[in-house]
Amino acid sequence: MTATVPDVEATIAAGVTPHLGRSPRRSGRASVRRSPVKNRMGYVFVSGYTVLMLVFGVFPALYALVLSVTTIDGSFAGFDNFAKVLGDYRFLPAVGHVAVYLAIWLVSLLVLVVLLALIVHAIRIRWLSTASRFVFYIPGALAGASSVMLWLFVLDPSVSPVGPLLEAFGFESFVQTINPANLPVVFTVIAFWTGAGGWIVIMYGALNNIPEEVMEAAKIDGANAVQTAVRIQLPMMRKWIAYMGIMSLAAGTQLFVEPQLLSQASNAVVANDYSLNQLAYLYAFQQNDFNGSAAISILLLVIALALSAFFVARGGLFEKD
Amino acid sequence: MTALSTAPGHVADRAAARPARRSPALRGTPGQWSGRFVVALVLLAFGLFFAIPIVWLLLATTKSPTDLIQNNPFSFGSLDGFAVNWNALFAFQDGAVVGWLGNSALYSVLALVITLVVSVPAGYALALTEFRLRRALLVTTLVVMLIPNTALVLPVFLELNSVGLIGSPLAVILPFSFFPFGVYLTYIYFNTSIPRDLLAAARIDGCTEFGVFTRIALPLATPVVALVAFFSFVQNWNNYFLPFVMLPASDQYPMQVGLTSLLASTPAFNPSSAGAASVQLPTLALATIMSVLPVLIVFLFSQRFLVSGMTAGGTKE
Numbered sequence: 001m002t003a004t005v006p007d008v009e010a011t012i013a014a015g016v017t018p019h020l021g022r023s024p025r026r027s028g029r030a031s032v033r034r035s036p037v038k039n040r041m042g043y044v045f046v047s048g049y050t051v052l053m054l055v056f057g058v059f060p061a062l063y064a065l066v067l068s069v070t071t072i073d074g075s076f077a078g079f080d081n082f083a084k085v086l087g088d089y090r091f092l093p094a095v096g097h098v099a100v101y102l103a104i105w106l107v108s109l110l111v112l113v114v115l116l117a118l119i120v121h122a123i124r125i126r127w128l129s130t131a132s133r134f135v136f137y138i139p140g141a142l143a144g145a146s147s148v149m150l151w152l153f154v155l156d157p158s159v160s161p162v163g164p165l166l167e168a169f170g171f172e173s174f175v176q177t178i179n180p181a182n183l184p185v186v187f188t189v190i191a192f193w194t195g196a197g198g199w200i201v202i203m204y205g206a207l208n209n210i211p212e213e214v215m216e217a218a219k220i221d222g223a224n225a226v227q228t229a230v231r232i233q234l235p236m237m238r239k240w241i242a243y244m245g246i247m248s249l250a251a252g253t254q255l256f257v258e259p260q261l262l263s264q265a266s267n268a269v270v271a272n273d274y275s276l277n278q279l280a281y282l283y284a285f286q287q288n289d290f291n292g293s294a295a296i297s298i299l300l301l302v303i304a305l306a307l308s309a310f311f312v313a314r315g316g317l318f319e320k321d
Numbered sequence: 322m323t324a325l326s327t328a329p330g331h332v333a334d335r336a337a338a339r340p341a342r343r344s345p346a347l348r349g350t351p352g353q354w355s356g357r358f359v360v361a362l363v364l365l366a367f368g369l370f371f372a373i374p375i376v377w378l379l380l381a382t383t384k385s386p387t388d389l390i391q392n393n394p395f396s397f398g399s400l401d402g403f404a405v406n407w408n409a410l411f412a413f414q415d416g417a418v419v420g421w422l423g424n425s426a427l428y429s430v431l432a433l434v435i436t437l438v439v440s441v442p443a444g445y446a447l448a449l450t451e452f453r454l455r456r457a458l459l460v461t462t463l464v465v466m467l468i469p470n471t472a473l474v475l476p477v478f479l480e481l482n483s484v485g486l487i488g489s490p491l492a493v494i495l496p497f498s499f500f501p502f503g504v505y506l507t508y509i510y511f512n513t514s515i516p517r518d519l520l521a522a523a524r525i526d527g528c529t530e531f532g533v534f535t536r537i538a539l540p541l542a543t544p545v546v547a548l549v550a551f552f553s554f555v556q557n558w559n560n561y562f563l564p565f566v567m568l569p570a571s572d573q574y575p576m577q578v579g580l581t582s583l584l585a586s587t588p589a590f591n592p593s594s595a596g597a598a599s600v601q602l603p604t605l606a607l608a609t610i611m612s613v614l615p616v617l618i619v620f621l622f623s624q625r626f627l628v629s630g631m632t633a634g635g636t637k638e
Contacts, residue, residue, distance in 0.1 A: 057501075064479055132364055149608075281475070284475065290482075297476050301468070301472050
């Protein structure tokens, strides 16, 4: 989950990609000269990046794959490591934790981000619209450990700015607030607080890209705000909503920093094997079982790669020539 | 980044075609009014949700530990209180915080420099030159860009561990420098915003291929270079998992990881840590602010630039 905010930012910036004028590029295509010199310069220009990509993208994945199917002395182990981690008594609970968190987080993210974007977009008072986006977006600066740290304070009834609210829900102490049963909601709140603003800004941009004529036509036909939202705006934001869903799903499976810090801050009321990434970490650092750690990493990586590849192939949001 | 937008004139046309938009609609049926009321309520609720924690955190740094618990959460402590917390924070473990902040700056900035040096030419080559495996490189870039960066942390750890690089600053700086998103951003920019005829003209005038890049394309790409620099810096500075795994020694921690050392020494959260070196809650609050300060400043002062970059082609203003 360290990934959430950078991801969202990355995503926002990726917002530059769609709707870019294609025509000038297409017509310009013909004038590209592909001399041999140019060929060679192309290789020179991409060389540094390609090396980094191989060393920190491709090789680590392949190496983890090799580790995951070998034993500690390097002989072939087949699926033994996978069987071992799948059979670990901590594995299924970790899957369960992540799944419950994902379900709550994705639903609230999708519903609230779309709703807030529609509202901010509908505001006629310009300063209010700008100010709202600003307030929603700023928490994105606090990512990873910093935002979790801040929320440790907010969730501790003795110092919390919303102490009375926590007490109204029956939480008298920090340990009660972070009762394991509450954690999926707690993580959702933290992730939403940090990341939603970026997505709202993206969705706002997507709404602005809907041609004014379409909106006018709907108004002339007598559609009210809700009908316009449901019949026109939502369908036209479909790709972006799918993008947000898939990216958030991929990032959510990686949950790490939130439970890690809560575990530390709560004297292990929150277990340090709450999520899958934590389990992979424990395998490597506590049990010195790199093969087991690699097996869990590969499972997580496969999920992330599958979601990403699916979106690149089918999402239609990114230019790939 | 407005240069990235499809047609700058288009936005202006739209605004002109919509004079009604300027007058705040003060008329309306009772139904519209209640709708507006609900909307205002939702906005206010979420505005408070996003703003309260930050406001509280800023105020908390000015209070003494007892003020923090007893006084109104939104009261201002005192400047003296702030000074006390400041001194306590920088006295922690003989000024460890200074070292952590320095490490964060060192790792983030070095990685940022490498990122720019490799990404901008790569984006340029992907957009404007032809070479074998170009499309494969582009698609791989996209796929890797969209996977969460935490997904590769343990695999990279296992790899670097096998070559004995764990504990070296390079184990953080080099993985940070691999930033496919930066390549993709520059690719899009060069692909759409640089007139190819301009580059062709430079060639006819006898400019070398390298000169075409450094003298023509690069100066035109300043906005996108700034944007890549920003995203790279923020991502590096805020990264927790990678340095947490790669750097075992406390004096090598970046601030994000150092923050957890402070947390471990806070008796309020970790009663076993009570002692001379313990950290009080307001000091921890100040540490949290310090850990994001550079990023927060960039967010505050370049928000307009960033947001217009993020949603170029779609902004109203």
